[in-house]
Amino acid sequence: MLASLEKEQEEVSEGDFLAKENTRLDELFILKKGWVIATREEASGRAHIPTVYHPGDVIGLSDVAFTHTPNTIVAATQLTICRFPREKLTDVLRQSPRVSGLFLALSMIDQALMNDRLIVSRRTDGYLRLVLFLLQTMSRLRLMEPRLHDQFYCPLTQEQIGAATGLSGVHVSRSIKKLLELNLIERHKRFFRFADEPGLNSLVGYVDRYESLDLSWLPEGD
Amino acid sequence: MLASLEKEQEEVSEGDFLAKENTRLDELFILKKGWVIATREEASGRAHIPTVYHPGDVIGLSDVAFTHTPNTIVAATQLTICRFPREKLTDVLRQSPRVSGLFLALSMIDQALMNDRLIVSRRTDGYLRLVLFLLQTMSRLRLMEPRLHDQFYCPLTQEQIGAATGLSGVHVSRSIKKLLELNLIERHKRFFRFADEPGLNSLVGYVDRYESLDLSWLPEGD
DNA sequence: CGGCTGCTTGAATAGAGTCAATAAACGTGG
DNA sequence: CCACGTTTATTGACTCTATTCAAGCAGCCG
Numbered sequence: 001m002l003a004s005l006e007k008e009q010e011e012v013s014e015g016d017f018l019a020k021e022n023t024r025l026d027e028l029f030i031l032k033k034g035w036v037i038a039t040r041e042e043a044s045g046r047a048h049i050p051t052v053y054h055p056g057d058v059i060g061l062s063d064v065a066f067t068h069t070p071n072t073i074v075a076a077t078q079l080t081i082c083r084f085p086r087e088k089l090t091d092v093l094r095q096s097p098r099v100s101g102l103f104l105a106l107s108m109i110d111q112a113l114m115n116d117r118l119i120v121s122r123r124t125d126g127y128l129r130l131v132l133f134l135l136q137t138m139s140r141l142r143l144m145e146p147r148l149h150d151q152f153y154c155p156l157t158q159e160q161i162g163a164a165t166g167l168s169g170v171h172v173s174r175s176i177k178k179l180l181e182l183n184l185i186e187r188h189k190r191f192f193r194f195a196d197e198p199g200l201n202s203l204v205g206y207v208d209r210y211e212s213l214d215l216s217w218l219p220e221g222d
Numbered sequence: 223m224l225a226s227l228e229k230e231q232e233e234v235s236e237g238d239f240l241a242k243e244n245t246r247l248d249e250l251f252i253l254k255k256g257w258v259i260a261t262r263e264e265a266s267g268r269a270h271i272p273t274v275y276h277p278g279d280v281i282g283l284s285d286v287a288f289t290h291t292p293n294t295i296v297a298a299t300q301l302t303i304c305r306f307p308r309e310k311l312t313d314v315l316r317q318s319p320r321v322s323g324l325f326l327a328l329s330m331i332d333q334a335l336m337n338d339r340l341i342v343s344r345r346t347d348g349y350l351r352l353v354l355f356l357l358q359t360m361s362r363l364r365l366m367e368p369r370l371h372d373q374f375y376c377p378l379t380q381e382q383i384g385a386a387t388g389l390s391g392v393h394v395s396r397s398i399k400k401l402l403e404l405n406l407i408e409r410h411k412r413f414f415r416f417a418d419e420p421g422l423n424s425l426v427g428y429v430d431r432y433e434s435l436d437l438s439w440l441p442e443g444d
Numbered sequence: 445c446g447g448c449t450g451c452t453t454g455a456a457t458a459g460a461g462t463c464a465a466t467a468a469a470c471g472t473g474g
Numbered sequence: 475c476c477a478c479g480t481t482t483a484t485t486g487a488c489t490c491t492a493t494t495c496a497a498g499c500a501g502c503c504g
Contacts, residue, residue, distance in 0.1 A: 024436075042341050043350075043427035050337045062333035067436045070337070070429065086439045093319040093326075094441045100322045101315045107329040111284035114336050115272045115292070119264050121343045122388025124461070126492060128265075157450060166344025168493055173452055189501095205265040207292065214246075214289045217308045219316045346492075348460060379482060390461055395484055411469085 012079035018059065019073040025066075027085045029059040034079035035155050038071040039163065049164035051114075052076075052137070052156070056144045061107050064089065077155045097219040105215055112209050120204055121166050127175035129165040132204050134185070134192055139208045151193035234301040240281065241295040247288075249307045251281040256301035257377050260293040261385070271386035273332075274298075274359070274378075278366045283329050286311065299377045319441040327437055334431050342426055343388050349397035351387040354426050356407070356414060361430045373415035 009032060012018070019025045021040065029036075036053040050071065053059050063069035064086055092099050113136060120132045141152050154161070158176075159169035167175065179185045184200050186193040194200060231254060234240070241247045243262065251258075258275040272293065275281050285291040286308055315322050335358060342354045363374050376383070380398075381391035389397065401407045406422050408415040416422060 040341060042345065043425065044345060044347075046345070048341050048344065050340055062330050062337060064439065065327050065330040065435060065437065066334065066431065067434045070334070090323075090439050090441050093323045097315040097322070100319070100326070101312075104315075104322070104326050104329060105287050107326060107333065108284050108287040111329065111333050111336065112288065112292070114333065114340060115284060118272055118336060118340050118343060119262060119270050121340060122270065123264065123266060123268070124491065125266075158452095159450080169450090170452085170494080171492060174492090177452080203265065209288065212289045213287060215287065217286065217312050219312050346459060380484095381482080391483085392462080392485090393460060395482095396460095399484080 007082070009080050009082055012075045012081055014075050014077050014079075016075045016079075017072065018075065018081070019063070019069055019071065021070065021072045022068050025060055025063045025069045025073075027083050028061065028064060028089065029073075030082040030084055031055055031057045031059055032080040032082060034081075035076040036073060036079065037076045037156070037160065037164070038073050040071050047163050048166070049160060051110075052164055054137070054140050054144070058084075058103070058106055061103070061110065076160070098221060101215075101218040105213075105218065109209060109213070116207075116209075126165075126167045126171050127178050128204050129167060130161070130172060130175045130179070131184075131200050132206065133161065133165045134194070135197075135200055135204070135206045135208075138194065139210055143210055150197060151191055154190050154192055156190075229304070231302050231304055234297045234303055236297050236299050236301075238297045238301075239294065240297065240303070241285070241291055241293065243292060243294045244290050247282055247285045247291045247295075249305050250283065250286060250311065252304040252306055253277055253279045253281055254302040254304060257298040258295060258301065259298045259378070259382065259386070260295050262293050269385050270388070271382060273336075274386055276359070276362050276366070280306070280325070280328055283325070283332065298382070320443060323437075323440040327435075327440065331431060331435070338429075338431075348387075348389050348393050349400050350426050351389060352383070352394060352397045352401070353406075353422050354428065355383065355387045356416070357419075357422055357426070357428045357430075360416065361432055365432055372419060373413055376412050376414055378412075 012034075018029055018036065031053050033055050036059055037049045038051040038053070040048050040050060042048050059073060060069070063071065089103075092103065116136070117132060120129050123129075137154070138148075138150075138152055142148055156164070157169075158172040162169045162172045165172070176185075176187065180187065184194070184196045186195050200206070234256075240251055240258065253275050255277050258281055259271045260273040260275070262270050262272060264270050281295060282291070285293065311325075314325065338358070339354060342351050345351075359376065360370075360372075360374055364370055378386070379391075380394040384391045384394045387394070398407075398409065402409065406416070406418050408417050422428070
């Protein structure tokens with residue numbers, strides 16, 4: 001079932017749009033390769049990135065239920081994607097209780113991650129938002145590529161990291177510096193390495209949600 | 223189908239717990255009457271309220287996918303609830319594509335609302351967080367009780383509103399004062415009335431997500 | 445070797461938090 | 475019905491931290 005959804009792959013260039021703000025989004029995308037960001041301009045004019053998508057993610061699960069999406073969805077790197085028209089979602093619901101449950105689970109997971117981000121976004125200490133960003137990104141990437149161990153390449157500019165964490169680009173730079181000085185991370189260009197992951201975890205009380213999944217309630221069969 | 227889920231109602235007293243942090247949550251709750259808050263203590267020790275539930279909400283949709291919930295779920299008022307064991311979710315997935323889709327839609331809606339909150343939480347202007355809180359709450363309550371028009375009773379203390387918006391209790395008081403001075407709202411005790419709803423909307427670029435739902439992709443039948 | 449973009453650093457500003465003191469509202473029991 | 479104590483709300487003074495503006499510094503590509 002899932003395989004049938006991923007028949008036709010498609011390449012997308014960096015900077016291309018998968019969806020534009022205030023338009024109807026009538027398909028989902030399954031991201032096979034690359035990073036995607038959802039951006040949104042806020043009333044004050046500042047750009048925000050509510051979500052960053054990584055390989056394996058289903059893009060648009062929080063948008064298809066609405067007549068128009070509030071987000072602009074952009075390829076942050078070169079991509080490989082599979083399109084997933086909305087009617088196919090209807091088919092899935094009709095035909096496969098298990099895959100339906102998986103979609104529901106995905107949505108729940110996204111919500112849990114966003115909850116964690118929401119809490120941290122409300123603290124004043126900005127560098128902790130960066131810490132959570134790094135930890136969540138690492139966890140997510142490890143899911144698909146366990147061999148990454150303790151480091152990853154972040155294709156986003158510091159300005160974009162700021163938009164994703166709610167900091168100004170300037171402050172992202174300062175926060176990285178602080179983490180370097182505390183010997184919590186190392187960095188070479190856009191590679192980040194965790195020098196002291198337990199230390200980072202305890203700073204924000206981080207829990208890897210992927211490690212505490214319980215999907216025993218999913219129906220068996222296809 | 224849905225009716226069968228709501229057979230046995232149950233009363234819960236204010237202050238009672240529906241779930242405790244770091245325990246397994248193996249049932250959902252359908253909230254019939256009253257307000258419920260999910261609370262969480264953050265690393266620094268400050269209390270946060272990531273979600274406030276209102277009549278009609280399904281409580282715990284972001285928690286059942288995990289072996290333990292990060293949230294403590296508390297009755298903010300006297301409640302009427304229906305329990306919804308996790309196995310029943312499995313039944314729903316197996317038996318009713320449409321209700322499965324509805325659950326998925328609910329989860330998507332929650333996500334969209336949280337996205338809006340996340341964006342606003344990242345701005346510095348605190349009184350705007352309060353504005354969004356009021357607007358989202360009003361929209362949500364109107365869903366079930368359209369006759370409310372432009373006012374509602376908020377059973378939460380200002381300290382709790384602060385925990386829900388990411389402000390200190392003190393600052394909630396100041397922000398309310400500011401909105402009163404701008405003639406955007408009126409207030410009598412814990413009743414809030416919108417004196418200028420368009421004005422409030424434009425402050426935060428508010429969009430009522432409930433009014434832009436598109437559920438045409440839900441399968442027909444039960 | 446320019447010219448671009450992205451990163452770093454400094455100084456000044458603005459806004460939210462904290463602490464603390466008061467005032468108002470609410471509930472309880474006499 | 476009133477007096478008391480507790481909780482909740484308001485206000486002021488001060489601190490701390492992220493932002494903004496601005497200038498300088500890489501690093502990359504043509």
